[in-house]
Amino acid sequence: MPDVGDLVTARLDVSPADGTTAAVLVVTLPDGSILTPVVTGTETGAVWTAPVVYTMAGLWRLSWTVTGTGASVQHEVVSVAPAPPVTGTGRVYATTTQLAEYLGAAAPLDAVRLLTDASRALDDALKTARYTVDVDGLPTEPAVAAAFAEAVCAIVQWWDETGDPVGADGGWDSVSAGPVSLSRGSGSATAAPIAGGQLPPRAWAALQRVPGFHLTWWVGSGW
Structure with missing residues (x-):
């Protein structure tokens, strides 16, 4: 499970795929806001990647939309954990x-x-x-x-x-x-x-x- 602050590379494998295949990634954050990372694909359209930085804890939805050969829609839900704390909040009586x-x-x-x-x-x-x-x-x-x-x-x-x-x-x-x-x-x-x-x-x-x-x-x- 990733933590807040992690930088990951989202990846999508498309099959069949060819030069007409294209993909976009829409990322929905836990607070409902939307990100559209820059997506990079291979010449054959078989592999698509995009950088994603997890900036908050909660459930993130990664939605890929593929057009052309191999057209499809794929969703992935990722649970992101908060960064491990080193100090408590509120009244904590011991370190x-x-x-x-x-x-x-x-x-x-x-x-x-x-x-x-x-x-x-x-x-x-x-x-x-x-x-x-x-x-x-x-x-x-x-x-x-x-x-x-x-x-x-x-x-x-x-x-x-x-x-x-x-x-x-x-x-x-x-x-x-x-x-x-x-x-x-x-x-x-x-x-x-x-x-x-x-x-x-x-x-x-x-x-x-x-x-x-x-x-x-x-x-x-x-x-």
Whole structure:
């Protein structure tokens, strides 16, 4: 599958073909705009080529129209992938370098997407949290920022180990971690709800290491 930015040579083989054969290429972009690349053919009209630069992600349609001997219309749909990102968008609490250091191994090729998803999942778990942020919504307290980075790396590792971001059990009711305070309800003490599932124990432990942290769990129907 080509990526955004790739330059390819579109090719059409025509048979039968002779000196009367001619071909044109119309390219329809994902946004509906049209390109008509310059087409070059052999003297016999058997092979036709045209350069195409994929400038956006999505489905591209390449439509060849052949006239003369071998007259026909042929369509090809090409799926173009976005250029692989090296940084996330929105609030992302850890870098790929931090993830690699946490894992003690090379970061996966989809690390940016995983860290972005994990950061959103952490946001879901901390909807009632209170902490100081900058204009981008990132924590300004160094201890909180470090804990969030470790937590999202732990979430990514959890997803890799379990293949399941949902989890099975657990919950918490009230927590404070230095400048962070949050509350939610019931379950066991093994994990906390996150994105419809659970906050992995290692992610939760990262939050617990924030100076001044203390935690009260629900156990069954009591504290």
